[in-house]
Each structure stands twice: as structure tokens, then as C-alpha cells.
Amino acid sequence: MNITSEAKVITDFELLLQESARIHGHLCPGQVLGVKMSILGLREIGIADPKGKDRKSIVVFVETDRCATDAVQSVTGCSLGKRSMKFMDYGKMAASFVNIKTGKAVRVIAKEESRQIAKEYFPEIQNKYEAQLEAYKIMSDSDLFDVMEVQVKLNPEDMPGRPLQRIKCDSCGEHVQDFREIYREGRILCRPCADTGYYEHPKRNIF
Structure with missing residues (x-):
């Protein structure tokens, strides 16, 4: 240099x-x-x-x-x-x-x-x-x-750009982008509903 x-x-x-x-x-x-x-x-x-x-x-x-x-x-x-x-x-x-x-x-x-x-x-x-x-x-x-x-x-779903997919959670009704959903027992779930999220909601009903 x-x-x-x-x-x-x-x-x-x-x-x-x-x-x-x-x-x-x-x-x-x-x-x-x-x-x-x-x-x-x-x-x-x-x-x-x-x-x-x-x-x-x-x-x-x-x-x-x-x-x-x-x-x-x-x-x-x-x-x-x-x-x-x-x-x-x-x-x-x-x-x-x-x-x-x-x-x-x-x-x-x-x-x-x-x-x-x-x-x-x-x-x-x-x-x-x-x-x-x-x-x-x-x-x-x-x-x-x-x-x-x-x-x-x-x-591809991790790259910058527009979302590749939006899908509705069968439990909470919120939408999930970019293939972050989880399929369990025939249902589509967001990660907080499928597992333990960082927040709790007393009315949440997974199944």
C-alpha cells in the first residue's frame, strides 16, 4: 500500500x-x-x-x-x-x-x-x-x-426482494411470509403458535 x-x-x-x-x-x-x-x-x-x-x-x-x-x-x-x-x-x-x-x-x-x-x-x-x-x-x-x-x-426466501409467499396461520389468523410457517398435523401454523414465542397471549388456542 x-x-x-x-x-x-x-x-x-x-x-x-x-x-x-x-x-x-x-x-x-x-x-x-x-x-x-x-x-x-x-x-x-x-x-x-x-x-x-x-x-x-x-x-x-x-x-x-x-x-x-x-x-x-x-x-x-x-x-x-x-x-x-x-x-x-x-x-x-x-x-x-x-x-x-x-x-x-x-x-x-x-x-x-x-x-x-x-x-x-x-x-x-x-x-x-x-x-x-x-x-x-x-x-x-x-x-x-x-x-x-x-x-x-x-x-431464495432469504434473499432481499419482495416476499415470495404469504400464508395464513390456522390458529391465530395472522399471515406468515417467506416460508416461515410450520406444518403440523395437517395444519399451517406460525412459529409462535407451533412452539413458544417470545410473547404470551392468554386467549391463544392452538388446537
Whole structure:
């Protein structure tokens, strides 16, 4: 990387971090990790303009519902509403970036040991989160992340675009999109009616 391109990357990082912090509401270590994770992931799958000409070529799987995910959304332009972001509730500081045109996919995982390394960069900062915030900005990708090539299967019903199907639940009468229904004993059921949903309704009658 020459001096000019390196300066551009640094400038882009600062701008992306500012925008991410604006959307998230504050600047924190998770924002720095999420921005750097996204830059790395996009580069690895060959996406140069995720909010422009490449916006229909990317899907991201995020594995945590914490700060870094807001940064990933800010940098990539992917979102749940666009169906270009998929939330996998694994509780891990990781994300997979998929180029749906080429099939190239990588999973980027934040290293746990980077927390300790951050303290060594700024030992004079007593607050560990402030130390992480400043250290993560200048730490190398190899110190911050592990990267693995992965294969991600995307079914037609998981792709961005209009719903492929809408079908009525035989129990609650609500409609289910994109083949998320469950067939049980000859009945069509939504997932909350078939199993245990995140909410309870005292009048719900499955059978």
C-alpha cells in the first residue's frame, strides 16, 4: 500500500467512525471494532462500494445485538429491513460478509485477547474502556481479528426482494411470509403458535 492509498484508508476510517458514532449515539470500543471489522470484511469479499454500485451484492450475518452491529450496519448499508442483514443470536462479536454475486464469504471474529493488548498500548489510561477505544483505533487487523473463509447458503426466501409467499396461520389468523410457517398435523401454523414465542397471549388456542 502506498502513502496516498494508506492516507485515504485512514481518512475513510475516521469518517466512517464518525458516521457510525452519530447513528449509534456515542463513540465506544464496539463502534471502533464494528467499523474496522466491516472494512476488513468488505475488502476480503471484494466489495468496494457497499452503499452504491455494490449495494445489491452484499449480505451480512451479525452474531451479536450489541454496539458493533450498529457500526456494521452504518458501514455496509445492510439492514434487517432491506433483508441484507441477518441477525444470528449467538452472543459472539463476529460477523460474516457475503458477496452474493461471487459467493465469496468470510467470517470476521474479534479476538478476546485484543482486550488485554489494548491495555499495553495505553497503560496510563485507567479506564479500560477508554484504553480500548483509543487502542482499537490504531491496532492492526491481525491483532484485532481472526478471519476465516466460510460457505454461506442463502435460500431464495432469504434473499432481499419482495416476499415470495404469504400464508395464513390456522390458529391465530395472522399471515406468515417467506416460508416461515410450520406444518403440523395437517395444519399451517406460525412459529409462535407451533412452539413458544417470545410473547404470551392468554386467549391463544392452538388446537
